[in-house]
Amino acid sequence: MDDDLFQLRQLPIFVCFQMADAMEMMILSILAPQLHCEWRLPSLEVALLTSAVFIGMMISSSLWGNISDKYGRKTGLKLSVLWTMFYGLMSAFAPIYGWILVLRALVGFGIGGAPQSVTLYAEFLPMKSRATCILLIEIFWALGTVFEVLLAILVMPTLGWRWLLGLSTIPLFIFAILCFWLPESARYDVLTGNQEKALNTLKRIATENGAPMPLGKLIAARQEDRGKIRDLFSSHFRWTTVLLWFIWFANAFSYYGLVLLTTELFQEGGACGSNKEELRCSLECKYLNSDDYKDLLWTTLSEFPGTHRTHSGHPFELLCCMCCSCVSISSHFNTVKTHGKCR
Numbered sequence: 001m002d003d004d005l006f007q008l009r010q011l012p013i014f015v016c017f018q019m020a021d022a023m024e025m026m027i028l029s030i031l032a033p034q035l036h037c038e039w040r041l042p043s044l045e046v047a048l049l050t051s052a053v054f055i056g057m058m059i060s061s062s063l064w065g066n067i068s069d070k071y072g073r074k075t076g077l078k079l080s081v082l083w084t085m086f087y088g089l090m091s092a093f094a095p096i097y098g099w100i101l102v103l104r105a106l107v108g109f110g111i112g113g114a115p116q117s118v119t120l121y122a123e124f125l126p127m128k129s130r131a132t133c134i135l136l137i138e139i140f141w142a143l144g145t146v147f148e149v150l151l152a153i154l155v156m157p158t159l160g161w162r163w164l165l166g167l168s169t170i171p172l173f174i175f176a177i178l179c180f181w182l183p184e185s186a187r188y189d190v191l192t193g194n195q196e197k198a199l200n201t202l203k204r205i206a207t208e209n210g211a212p213m214p215l216g217k218l219i220a221a222r223q224e225d226r227g228k229i230r231d232l233f234s235s236h237f238r239w240t241t242v243l244l245w246f247i248w249f250a251n252a253f254s255y256y257g258l259v260l261l262t263t264e265l266f267q268e269g270g271a272c273g274s275n276k277e278e279l280r281c282s283l284e285c286k287y288l289n290s291d292d293y294k295d296l297l298w299t300t301l302s303e304f305p306g307t308h309r310t311h312s313g314h315p316f317e318l319l320c321c322m323c324c325s326c327v328s329i330s331s332h333f334n335t336v337k338t339h340g341k342c343r
Contacts, residue, residue, distance in 0.1 A: 004129055007126075073119055081179065084113075
């Protein structure tokens with residue numbers, strides 16, 4: 001069953017979710033400066049607005065993992081999508097700051113289940129194409145960020161941020177419908193003792209791929225022990241756990257820091273040309289204009305070359321990419337220091 005026709009047919013479904021997930025995260029860099037000006041929010045409240053999403057993700061990630069382990073990958077993913085879609089749409093109707101803060105935190109709570117899409121898709125993939133297909137999904141994350149900026153260019157000048165929040169949930173709605181065509185992971189069914197369901201899924205995959213079913217029977221025993229958190233710190237996994245946690249922290253800190261910093265630099269860049277008294281009264285805010293959105297589009301497009309370069313997953317390539325990012329970020333320090341001053 002190594003022919004990939006079934007897997008390719010499932011790809012657009014998971015691609016849709018990756019784009020939706022990326023759009024919900026990218027919208028933070030657009031929403032924060034807009035509300036900063038429109039609602040005259042102080043800097044602390046603007047920072048809390050974006051932090052609330054990540055706090056929600058941090059709280060919910062393990063919870064969604066437990067739900068997916070207990071009730072199935074597909075079930076956990078569907079609940080995560082419906083949760084994110086509902087509260088993402090409700091955010092568009094938030095009347096005051098307190099409401100949107102809570103609603104965006106709940107959106108982050110739903111986004112915490114997004115990695116389950118990769119887990120489910122990976123369990124359908126043969127070993128030979130697993131890395132390539134998973135990376136292909138990540139390319140559409142970058143496409144989702146680009147699509148969100150393009151949507152902002154069209155919507156923000158005329159309809160405003162509420163419409164942007166509402167329209168950004170459309171890919172989630174599409175994915176929620178397409179979920180009905182997704183089968184449950186055969187591996188999950190086997191490990192939970194549902195051999196018959198797993199066999200039906202494998203037969204479906206074989207039929208769509210035009211390949212015969214392998215000879216033999218599914219005899220995997222039900223897996224009762226799913227592991228514990230403390231297993232991550234056993235002598236066998238301890239060093240790997242610490243390294244992976246640090247790598248994920250460093251990447252998330254750098255990536256989302258750059259996403260949020262980009263629009264902040266646009267605001268700072270325009271502040272020097274404005275009247276100081278006017279800036280003081282408006283809490284030094286500046287609405288993003290069409291040129292700012294176009295510049296933001298260019299920064300999001302830069303993700304595509306980096307995604308292509310890491311296709312092999314070799315540590316040396318990842319090291320080179322991270323070093324390039326470090327040098328590029330560091331080089332901006334003197335630029336901001338020199339040009340960020342008002343003259």
